[in-house]
Every structure is written in C-alpha cells, then in structure tokens.
Amino acid sequence: MLxxxxxxxxxxxxRLIQLLGSGERTVTELAANFAVSRSAISxxxxxxxxxxxxQARKDGRSRYYSLDPAGITxxxxxxxxxxxxxxxxxxxxxxxxxxxxxxxxxxxxxxx
Amino acid sequence: MLxxxxxxxxxxxxRLIQLLGSGERTVTELAANFAVSRSAISxxxxxxxxxxxxQARKDGRSRYYSLDPAGITxxxxxxxxxxxxxxxxxxxxxxxxxxxxxxxxxxxxxxx
DNA sequence: ACAACGCGTTAGTGACTGCTAACGTATTTT
DNA sequence: AAAATACGTTAGCAGTCACTAACGCGTTGT
Numbered sequence: 001m002l003x004x005x006x007x008x009x010x011x012x013x014x015r016l017i018q019l020l021g022s023g024e025r026t027v028t029e030l031a032a033n034f035a036v037s038r039s040a041i042s043x044x045x046x047x048x049x050x051x052x053x054x055q056a057r058k059d060g061r062s063r064y065y066s067l068d069p070a071g072i073t074x075x076x077x078x079x080x081x082x083x084x085x086x087x088x089x090x091x092x093x094x095x096x097x098x099x100x101x102x103x104x105x106x107x108x109x110x111x112x
Numbered sequence: 113m114l115x116x117x118x119x120x121x122x123x124x125x126x127r128l129i130q131l132l133g134s135g136e137r138t139v140t141e142l143a144a145n146f147a148v149s150r151s152a153i154s155x156x157x158x159x160x161x162x163x164x165x166x167q168a169r170k171d172g173r174s175r176y177y178s179l180d181p182a183g184i185t186x187x188x189x190x191x192x193x194x195x196x197x198x199x200x201x202x203x204x205x206x207x208x209x210x211x212x213x214x215x216x217x218x219x220x221x222x223x224x
Numbered sequence: 225a226c227a228a229c230g231c232g233t234t235a236g237t238g239a240c241t242g243c244t245a246a247c248g249t250a251t252t253t254t
Numbered sequence: 255a256a257a258a259t260a261c262g263t264t265a266g267c268a269g270t271c272a273c274t275a276a277c278g279c280g281t282t283g284t
Binding site for chain 2: 003005006008009010011014017018021022067069070072073076079082083084086087090091093094095097
C-alpha cells in the first residue's frame with residue numbers, strides 16, 4: 001500500500017502513531033499494548049517506515065521506533081486538504097438539526 | 113471493513129466524499145470523475161452507506177447519493193481524537209527545524 | 225566458550241479488497 | 255408492444271493484507 005493517509009488510518013497503526021507521540025519505543029514495548037503478536041506490530045512499524053511516518057534507531061539488541069516529523073507534517077497536510085469547508089458546513093448543519101429535533105444522546109443543556 | 117476512518121481513507125472513497133460535498137450525485141455522474149468503472153464506484157458507494165457516511169435517494173432509474181451529516185460528524189470526531197496535541201507539537205518542531213536547516217522545498221520568506 | 229534466552233524480522237497462509245465482466249431492471253425509442 | 259438503451263447491482267477473480275509460526279542473530283548467564 002502506498003497511500004500515506006490510508007496506511008495511517010488502519011486502527012492498529014493509528015494507535016501505534018498515538019503511542020509514539022509521547023516518545024520512542026521498542027517493538028516489544030509497543031506490542032504490550034495490543035492483543036496481537038510482536039511480529040504483527042513489527043510489520044506495521046516497517047510499513048509505517050516505508051511511507052515515511054516513522055524512524056528507527058538501533059541500540060543494543062533493541063530498535064527504537066519514533067515518529068518522523070516530516071512524515072507527520074505531510075500527513076497533517078493531507079488531512080487538511082481532505083477536510084474541506086463544505087464538510088465543515090455539513091457538520092455545523094448536523095449540529096443545528098440535532099438541537100432542533102431533540103438530541104439523540106447528549107442533552108445540550110448543562111448538568112443541573 | 114467496519115472501521116469508519118479506514119473506510120473513508122481509501123483514495124477513491126476520499127475523492128467521492130469530497131465530490132459529494134457539493135451536493136448529491138448519481139453513480140454515473142460520480143464515475144465520470146474516475147478511471148475505473150461504474151461498478152467499482154457503485155461498490156465504493158455501497159460501502160460508504162454501510163458505515164453511515166452516505167445516504168441514497170431513488171428517483172426514476174437513478175439513485176442520488178449524498179453525504180449523511182451524522183456520519184460526517186462522526187468522522188470528524190474520530191479525526192479529532194486521533195490528531196492529539198503531541199502530534200501538533202511535532203509538526204511545529206518540524207517547521208522550526210526546517211527554517212533553521214534551510215527549507216527543502218518552499219523558502220520561508222515572502223516572495224520579493 | 226557455549227548454552228539459553230530475548231529481540232526483531234522473514235516465511236507462509238486464510239481472509240479480504242477492489243476491480244472487470246456479466247447481469248437484472250427500468251425507461252425510452254420505434 | 256417489442257427492441258434497444260441507460261442505470262445500478264451482483265458474480266467471480268487476481269492481488270493484497272494482517273496475522274501466526276518459524277527463524278536469525280545478538281546478548282547474557284554459567
């Protein structure tokens with residue numbers, strides 16, 4: 001898969017990116033947060049490197065993975081170009097409609 | 113595929129969502145914007161309906177597809193929860209670094 | 225030094241994806 | 255009214271994905 005946004009969107013990889021937001025981690029450390037094997041996580045990480053979202057640093061027998069700022073910047077740009085004004089308008093309209101028709105889940109008023 | 117964000121991220125579907133931002137369209141109208149067949153587009157649209165991002169209205173022998181505001185709102189929420197503060201910080205740092213080291217593509221100064 | 229272990233990566237596979245080809249159905253056209 | 259046409263959906267398939275199992279290679283313990 002080549003598309004940056006699509007690669008970043010897969011649920012496991014999304015979570016990996018978020019976890020790496022707070023600093024570099026090894027495969028094993030990351031895998032501890034998931035139900036799947038180290039191997040699966042390793043492959044996700046390699047793919048994320050392929051598309052330029054991650055970097056790796058070797059230290060002893062561990063490899064420390066971290067976010068690549070350039071890749072993250074690129075991802076942000078893609079997201080911004082996708083989410084255009086028309087979509088924002090639609091969200092605003094949906095919010096208004098919800099307050100008219102009665103909210104489906106969260107009442108609009110403050111808690112008493 | 114069940115994950116809303118992942119479904120929305122596929123390049124063809126991303127473009128479909130953007131095209132539908134300006135109003136409802138038929139399968140044929142939408143397919144005119146792509147290299148692939150009507151059939152392929154139809155299947156993407158059905159998937160987008162499955163995850164709640166689209167609605168369809170039948171009229172004559174055409175089906176008019178349009179964005180479902182509720183789904184789009186949900187998508188926005190997912191995106192916002194994914195893109196946390198740490199990632200924004202990283203992007204800011206990357207921008208600073210680029211201006212120190214010499215910009216790779218776009219010079220930071222205004223055009224003379 | 226050699227055995228045992230820990231870490232990360234490749235091999236192999238079932239399931240799924242996105243596509244074209246074939247189809248069903250409704251609407252025109254003659 | 256029958257034939258042709260336009261629109262959208264299903265059938266079938268090659269390629270890809272995400273995963274577990276098996277592996278290679280450093281490192282650590284004895």
